[in-house]
Amino acid sequence: MQDSHQVSAHHGQRKFFLPELSPTAVPTMHLLSNPSFFSTVGPLLIIYFPKVVAMNPTITAVVLAAGKGTRMKSMHAKVLHEVFFRPMIHHVLDAVREAEITDCAVIVGHQRQEVLNTLTNYSIMPVIQEQQLGTGHAVLCAETACGQADLVMILCGDTPLIQAGTLRAMIAAHRQQRAPLTLMTTLLDQPFGYGRILSDDKGTVQAIVEEKDASEEQRCIQEINAGIYLVDRPFLFTALRQIGTDNSQGEVYLTDIVAIANRQGLAVHKFVHPQAIDVLGVNSRIELAQAHATLQLRHNRGLMLSGVTLYGPESTLIAADCAIGQDSVLHGPVRISGGTTIGQNCCIHSGCILHACQLGDGVTVGANSVLEHCSIPKGSTIAPLTHRNDG
Numbered sequence: 001m002q003d004s005h006q007v008s009a010h011h012g013q014r015k016f017f018l019p020e021l022s023p024t025a026v027p028t029m030h031l032l033s034n035p036s037f038f039s040t041v042g043p044l045l046i047i048y049f050p051k052v053v054a055m056n057p058t059i060t061a062v063v064l065a066a067g068k069g070t071r072m073k074s075m076h077a078k079v080l081h082e083v084f085f086r087p088m089i090h091h092v093l094d095a096v097r098e099a100e101i102t103d104c105a106v107i108v109g110h111q112r113q114e115v116l117n118t119l120t121n122y123s124i125m126p127v128i129q130e131q132q133l134g135t136g137h138a139v140l141c142a143e144t145a146c147g148q149a150d151l152v153m154i155l156c157g158d159t160p161l162i163q164a165g166t167l168r169a170m171i172a173a174h175r176q177q178r179a180p181l182t183l184m185t186t187l188l189d190q191p192f193g194y195g196r197i198l199s200d201d202k203g204t205v206q207a208i209v210e211e212k213d214a215s216e217e218q219r220c221i222q223e224i225n226a227g228i229y230l231v232d233r234p235f236l237f238t239a240l241r242q243i244g245t246d247n248s249q250g251e252v253y254l255t256d257i258v259a260i261a262n263r264q265g266l267a268v269h270k271f272v273h274p275q276a277i278d279v280l281g282v283n284s285r286i287e288l289a290q291a292h293a294t295l296q297l298r299h300n301r302g303l304m305l306s307g308v309t310l311y312g313p314e315s316t317l318i319a320a321d322c323a324i325g326q327d328s329v330l331h332g333p334v335r336i337s338g339g340t341t342i343g344q345n346c347c348i349h350s351g352c353i354l355h356a357c358q359l360g361d362g363v364t365v366g367a368n369s370v371l372e373h374c375s376i377p378k379g380s381t382i383a384p385l386t387h388r389n390d391g
Helices: 035-041 088-098 112-117 135-140 164-177 233-240 256-263 285-305
Strands: 006-011 014-018 029-031 045-049 059-065 103-108 125-128 151-156 181-187 196-199 205-209 223-232 268-272 309-311 316-318 329-331 334-337 353-355 370-372 387-389
Touching: 059 088, 059 135, 088 103, 088 151, 088 164, 088 285, 103 112, 112 125, 135 233, 151 164, 151 233, 164 181, 164 223, 164 268, 181 256, 205 256, 205 268, 223 233, 233 256, 256 268, 285 309, 285 316, 329 334
Parallel strands: 059 103, 059 151, 103 125, 181 268, 309 329, 316 334, 334 353, 353 370, 370 387
Antiparallel strands: 006 014, 006 045, 029 045, 151 223, 181 223, 196 205, 196 223
16 A cells, blocks of 8 residues: 555646645645746646555554652552552553554663563563653654554553553544544543643644643643543654753653644544543552552452442452352452452352462351462351461
8 A cells, every 4th residue: 555645636638646745634736836837737736635544554552651650659660559459551551452452662761671570471562761851752762663553552551540442432533533643631620730631712622731831720721631642653753853841841741742733734633531530640659549449349340240249349359360150249348369269159258368269169258267279169168267378
């Protein structure tokens, strides 16, 4: 498939193919008015056709995971903090994979080896950002990794609640709108700390202003940047090379590509996601706990819909790699992890901890028991306060 824009010019019975005229996404008609040109071949009607994009454009995801996360008050890189039993970046990469985005670059910097050591089960392209000079600089470091893509989806490694369905919907909206840039936004009652979306009277995105650079009036805006972008690759990296560091942080802001697109007369599409919690960025221990609780309740809801009774789902912690049979009853609080399997018609009383266990059907575990690496036969009863490790 031809990769460049094509211009077809007709003059009588002759047909010419001329170089690309413009990257605009709207077909335009040009009448060449150079007198010397007319004297040679006469008037030509030039019709510009935008770049032909495949029905299923190739996408490379770029996950930003190079920052220190100073607000976490931790010796560990932010993306390594666990949310619902796993480093938070794992949840982001799972969403990317489930959205059928097969190419993924992860930008690493601070504690890069520690971060990469946790990603051995993922097929990623590691990209090193030697100096943390801002989000725009981080993406620019991934230019080579994105070289074969039509589109680049940019995500943050500290958004563990993002779901594959949301990413798929954003991709569909981008393709439908045919805009070179789509950014995800959402609404917050308390938007402190997030970049605000500046829109005109028609709702068109004009720019994104960061919290530290915003005026008092702009800080009252409730629509915020969710930090997820889908961008045509050629525009993205051309724009990033134009961004300066004239801001309060002295960094290359990725958000500045919005203003650049507007200056070039290019459409900036806004994908508004109604569930703000899904795009929560984890920047503190408080938000870490909030993200953990949200993933816990999502998982528990699925279990209850499949036929498991949870009395107190808010205090029932069941890892995603565990399996529980129908008609089993769990009295919270309990913690189940390590790939534990629980059969049908089991009863787990309050205060139990089960790790790497296999329980047959009809097993009862008494209150405040701790079982590790145990295999419990069908129909057994474990007395309360049992502490047993068969590992």
